[in-house]
Amino acid sequence: MTRLTAWFSEGRSTGKHTLPFVVILLSVTILASAANLFLPADSAFYVSTYTITLLGKYLCYAMLALAVDIIWGYCGILSLGHGAFFALGGYAMGMYLMRQIGDRGVYGNPLLPDFMVFLDWKELPWFWLGMDQFWFAMLMAVLVPGLLAFVFGWLAFRSRVTGVYLSIMTQALTYALLLAFFRNEMGFGGNNGLTDFKEILGFSLQADSTRVALFLITAILLAVIFVVSQKILSSRLGKVVLAIRDSESRSRFIGYRTDRYKVWLFVYSAVIAGIAGALYVPQVGIINPGEFSPINSIEMVIWVAVGGRGTLIGAVIGALLVNYAKTRFTAIMPDAWLFALGAMFVLVTLYLPKGLMGLYGQLKAKRNSVMNKESQA
Amino acid sequence: MSTLPSKTLDSTREFFRRDQVWPFLAPEQATVNVDNQVILYVEGLNLSFDGFKALNNLNLYVNDGELRCLIGANGAGKTTLMDVITGKTQCDSGTVFFGQNHNLLNKDEAEIAQLGIGRKFQKPTVFEEQTVFDNLELSLKTDKRVLPTLFSRLTPTQIDRIDEVLKTIGLAKHRFMLAGALSHGQKQWLEIGMLLVAEPRLLLIDEPVAGMTAQETERTAELLTSLAGERTVIVVEHDMEFVRSIARTVTVLHQGSVLAEGTMNQIQSNKDVIEVYLGEEAAAGEHA
Numbered sequence: 001m002t003r004l005t006a007w008f009s010e011g012r013s014t015g016k017h018t019l020p021f022v023v024i025l026l027s028v029t030i031l032a033s034a035a036n037l038f039l040p041a042d043s044a045f046y047v048s049t050y051t052i053t054l055l056g057k058y059l060c061y062a063m064l065a066l067a068v069d070i071i072w073g074y075c076g077i078l079s080l081g082h083g084a085f086f087a088l089g090g091y092a093m094g095m096y097l098m099r100q101i102g103d104r105g106v107y108g109n110p111l112l113p114d115f116m117v118f119l120d121w122k123e124l125p126w127f128w129l130g131m132d133q134f135w136f137a138m139l140m141a142v143l144v145p146g147l148l149a150f151v152f153g154w155l156a157f158r159s160r161v162t163g164v165y166l167s168i169m170t171q172a173l174t175y176a177l178l179l180a181f182f183r184n185e186m187g188f189g190g191n192n193g194l195t196d197f198k199e200i201l202g203f204s205l206q207a208d209s210t211r212v213a214l215f216l217i218t219a220i221l222l223a224v225i226f227v228v229s230q231k232i233l234s235s236r237l238g239k240v241v242l243a244i245r246d247s248e249s250r251s252r253f254i255g256y257r258t259d260r261y262k263v264w265l266f267v268y269s270a271v272i273a274g275i276a277g278a279l280y281v282p283q284v285g286i287i288n289p290g291e292f293s294p295i296n297s298i299e300m301v302i303w304v305a306v307g308g309r310g311t312l313i314g315a316v317i318g319a320l321l322v323n324y325a326k327t328r329f330t331a332i333m334p335d336a337w338l339f340a341l342g343a344m345f346v347l348v349t350l351y352l353p354k355g356l357m358g359l360y361g362q363l364k365a366k367r368n369s370v371m372n373k374e375s376q377a
Numbered sequence: 378m379s380t381l382p383s384k385t386l387d388s389t390r391e392f393f394r395r396d397q398v399w400p401f402l403a404p405e406q407a408t409v410n411v412d413n414q415v416i417l418y419v420e421g422l423n424l425s426f427d428g429f430k431a432l433n434n435l436n437l438y439v440n441d442g443e444l445r446c447l448i449g450a451n452g453a454g455k456t457t458l459m460d461v462i463t464g465k466t467q468c469d470s471g472t473v474f475f476g477q478n479h480n481l482l483n484k485d486e487a488e489i490a491q492l493g494i495g496r497k498f499q500k501p502t503v504f505e506e507q508t509v510f511d512n513l514e515l516s517l518k519t520d521k522r523v524l525p526t527l528f529s530r531l532t533p534t535q536i537d538r539i540d541e542v543l544k545t546i547g548l549a550k551h552r553f554m555l556a557g558a559l560s561h562g563q564k565q566w567l568e569i570g571m572l573l574v575a576e577p578r579l580l581l582i583d584e585p586v587a588g589m590t591a592q593e594t595e596r597t598a599e600l601l602t603s604l605a606g607e608r609t610v611i612v613v614e615h616d617m618e619f620v621r622s623i624a625r626t627v628t629v630l631h632q633g634s635v636l637a638e639g640t641m642n643q644i645q646s647n648k649d650v651i652e653v654y655l656g657e658e659a660a661a662g663e664h665a
Contacts, residue, residue: 237527239511243504250502253463254575255490255521264523 017313018230022223029055029219033212049208056215056283058323063222063276065303065319066229066312071269072301073309074233075262076245077162080297081170084177085145085270087291089277091181092144094194094287095128096137097205101198114196115189125187134201141278142271149270153263160259162248171294178292193288200282211283218279222316225272229312232268241265302345308355317356409476409493409578416441416579416609417462422471424457424633431457432468433633439579444605446620447613449630450653455613456499458630459581463496464489475579491521495577499584501564505557509548509567512556513539516571539574545600546570561588569600579609586619598622 032055035047064086071077103110107117111124130136152173156166184190203210232238243251244258251258281287290296299322307318322344329337352359409416417439424432432454439445447455460466462473464486473481481489490496504512517535520526531539543549546566551559556567565585572580585601586594594616602623604610614620620627620641627644629636637647644650 232527235527236514236529237523239507239515240526242507243515246504246506247502249465249486250498250504251515252486253465253490253496254516254571255487256526257487257521257523260523 017311018227021226021313021316025219025223029216033216036208036212049211052208052211052215053283054327056211056218057280058320059215059218059222060276060280060283061300061303061323062316062319063218063225063279064273064300065307065315066222066225067269067272067276068300069304069307069309069312069315070229070233070272071266072304073311073315074238074245075241075265077262077266078164078167078301079170079266079269080167080294080301081172081174082269082273082300083294083297084170084174084292085149085273086277086280086296087174087177087181087287087289088145088148089141089274090281090287090291091188091194091277092131092137092141092274093278093281094197095131095140095188096134097197097200097282098189098194099128099132100200101196104198105196113189113194115184115192116187119184121187128187138278141274145270145274145277146267149267150263153266157259157262157266171297174292174297175294178289178294181289181292189288191289193286193290194281195286195288197282197285205282205285214279214283218283221275221279225275226312226316229272233312237261299341302341302348304355306344306348306352306355308352308357308359310354311357314355314357321356410478411441411476413477414440416443416476417611418472418474418477419458419462420472422458422461422468422473424461424466424468430633432461432471435471435630435634437628437635439609439611442606442609444602444610444623444625445612446624446627447611447630448615448617448620448627449636452632453630454633455630456583457633459496459583459611459613462489462581463494487521490575493576493578494581495572495575495579496581497568497572497583497585499587501561501568503556503559503564503567503571505555507556508553509543509556509559510539510552512567513542513570513574516575518574518576542570542574545573547596562590562593565589565597566593569597573604577608580604580611582610582612584614585612586614586616594619595622 032047032052035043035045036049036052039046041048064082067085068079068082071079071082098113101113105114105117107114109117112121116124131140152170156169161169180186181188181193182191188194197205199205200210200214203213205211233241240251240256240261243254243256244261248258277287277291300319303319303322304315305318306322307316308314322341325340325344326337329340348355354361415438417437419435419437422432422435423430431452435454435458437458447458449455457466461468462481464481464484468482471482475481475489475492475494479492481492481494484492504515507515514531514535517538519529519535540549543552546569548559548563548567548570551563556564559567565588569582569585572582582601586597589597598619601610601612605625612620612623624641626638627641628638629644629647629650631653636653637644637650639647
């Protein structure tokens with residue numbers, strides 16, 4: 001423990017964006033929450049509960065983008081299946097919320113969720129046991145994605161599968177899970193997924209205060225994960241991770257077991273994705289197999305590419321901007337959104353290989369050089 | 378108890394002797410046993426790629442503290458030999474021992490590196506997105522498992538060590554520069570520095586002076602000769618002038634096996650060598 005605190009208090013830089021990011025994130029969250037709870041609905045500064053939930057959803061996406069960036073931007077592992085870990089975390093939370101419904105379901109069965117009654121099941125499948133306990137469900141939300149990532153990563157990285165082959169395998173992983181969760185026999189509600197949630201830890205999910213609390217918790221967890229990730233990536237382990245990205249074989253010849261580093265980073269990233277999923281479900285009120293669809297996972301990669309991979313702040317900004325654009329765009333021209341997304345990806349790849357954060361760096365360098373010239377003249 | 382056949386009892390006692398140490402329980406010795414003065418044993422090494430014999434019954438012994446030069450035409454098997462020693466390539470048959478106690482053939486790259494075998498590649502490979510200092514920090518001789526790396530901190534001794542190496546390789550002014558921004562020669566030096574800071578027992582150096590100016594070459598030669606004695610160095614080089622300036626013992630490889638071994642003078646007067654390798658150069662030298 002002392003080692004841990006020493007590590008945190010040590011003078012290694014946490015990145016110059018960390019403090020401003022945490023301050024801005026938390027102050028915006030608190031202001032928005034206060035505006036929702038304490039202002040009258042007709043006030044000019046009132047923030048609607050719909051907006052609060054929307055912002056909470058964006059923050060979950062930002063957390064997910066962080067997970068993708070850690071593995072892709074820093075370690076060069078392009079995972080096109082991170083939606084799988086997100087959805088598994090979401091399902092764990094969904095199962096807990098399902099069991100909280102109790103006998104208030106349509107069929108009024110005190111033990112079985114509605115879809116099981118509908119399928120004429122008599123008892124709860126074994127993997128639903130214990131999910132009525134919040135702590136157990138949350139443990140599963142972290143453990144299941146982590147374990148899947150460990151097994152997958154251990155097999156893939158040990159046999160030195162890299163590059164596009166690995167990306168295809170992650171894509172196949174999430175697609176396989178998509179197909180599996182579609183099946184009614186799996187016991188996860190099939191096509192419809194899990195929905196119609198009533199309350200979490202005894203608080204009604206429809207209440208404004210619960211919505212605000214979920215939003216605040218998401219923001220705080222995002223800040224914590226941001227700081228911890230920044231710490232990890234600025235330690236020597238972070239340097240090894242960059243070294244693996246830039247020249248894996250060289251890192252091996254220096255004496256690093258690169259496969260182990262990759263497995264642990266992959267697990268860490270999957271756990272973050274799982275947490276994001278668990279926070280996402282109570283805010284949007286549904287989890288279904290659609291979350292496993294490969295296109296979702298590809299979208300996540302685009303968020304990171306737009307924001308700037310290899311910078312944590314870039315991933316967060318990318319996720320927020322692209323999702324805000326999606327919300328606005330799908331309201332005006334729902335059909336054109338995917339084209340817009342594709343166009344955005346092409347433009348970013350061609351003109352902003354380092355994303356918006358890279359653009360910021362370029363502009364700053366330009367201004368500096370102009371200023372230098374002026375000062376010389 | 379007395380009904381137990383005494384023979385069984387004896388054999389059990391024999392089997393579970395108190396001083397018995399099972400091989401799989403014995404800790405792997407971290408030290409390299411060089412009692413016989415030899416640090417690297419390569420015996421009967423064979424390797425073929427699609428029928429082409431890259432290594433053909435190759436035998437090579439390198440003494441502890443020696444500076445050895447490997448020369449040979451393209452395709453003679455120099456780089457392949459280094460690949461086998463460092464675990465990059467699996468050989469078909471043969472043995473490679475580091476000291477008397479480490480079989481290198483059943484170890485992977487990382488394990489071999491941790492034993493104290495450092496390698497410099499033909500093409501300089503440094504971590505271009507990181508600073509010169511970080512490159513050296515990564516190469517330090519430390520515990521390289523995941524968790525210790527996460528919680529590691531640079532000790533003052535390690536910082537001094539890095540500073541010392543920075544001075545040796547002449548990059549002290551560039552410590553916070555990105556390695557990718559260095560010139561070709563500087564990258565070569567940085568890579569040599571990465572080897573030095575890891576304090577290896579055995580250094581395998583592939584074409585250290587390619588792309589260096591005459592002055593830089595001279596400094597490299599000085600550095601390598603100063604290393605020998607304390608460490609064992611094996612250098613692969615095409616630049617004969619350079620080899621002449623550093624080598625005490627030269628091994629000539631030809632078509633995957635050792636053609637000749639000896640001092641530079643012996644090698645130059647060796648008939649076989651003149652025929653297959655130095656032939657053209659010697660002939661050219663006579664004409665000049």
